[in-house]
Amino acid sequence: MDEPLRTLLEEVAAGRVAVEDALERWPQLAVAHVGEFARLDMGRLQRKGVPEVIYGPGKTPEQFLAIVQAFVRERGVALASRVDAVRRTLVTDWAESACARVWEGVGGALEVSAEGYRPQEDGGVVGILTAGTSDIPVAEEVSLVARHMGCRVTAAYDVGVAGVHRLLEPLTELARAEADVVVVVAGMEGALASVVAGLVSVPVVGVPVSSGYGAGGAGKAALYSMLQTCTPGLVVVNIDNGVGAGAAAGLIARRVALWREEAAQAHATPTAE
Structure with missing residues (x-):
């Protein structure tokens, strides 16, 4: 038997935890x-x-x-x-x-x-941008995790700094979608993450990708570039870590969605005169 479960059962037996409370905690363990x-x-x-x-x-x-x-x-x-x-x-x-x-x-x-399964839909909005088409596999990991955390995902691919004008339309779409956080997936020199972080007012999660040529082409150049950014509001995960980026972005978006819901409820509650 796993130790957390044993500890919970011992607390129930000793009367320190009510049966109802134990049942609520059980699925988490x-x-x-x-x-x-x-x-x-x-x-x-x-x-x-x-x-x-x-x-x-x-x-x-x-x-x-x-x-x-x-x-x-x-x-x-x-x-x-x-x-x-x-x-x-x-x-x-x-x-x-x-x-x-x-x-x-x-x-x-x-x-x-399974047939009939539907993920929860109570999170916020996660935006995803990739510098190139080669970065899409990592971006799809981000999307997979964020969607199953209940978040809505808005993505645009191949909008890197080699043609930075391509970024204008996706940024407008992210603003319209009211993205709570933006994940930028970029290989090569990884400059797109800093550019985006300098243009949006929400947190940006940078994902360096192991695409590129020669020295630094295994993702290190992109990683170091993102870590050395002079743009505030950019945080960075490890090379190719789309799962970690999706989890971080999803947690941010879910927290914002919760705050938004609580604010709406407070606004709707009439105050005593």
């Missing part, structure tokens, strides 16, 4: 054991607001499939990143027989959901 190789954090979305995302590399195809099946069975959906063709085909074949739906991103992002 839920762990699903898959064979001897995985302990899945089934309560992460309820506990933290961020869904667990299966990392594809390093697992055998059979292990990967078993983990996907467990998430679909217990939570109605499985999310994964960096999924290669072998694992994707294995999951797709199973999904057809199980009447599950599959969404595949261009760079290995994967969503498998």
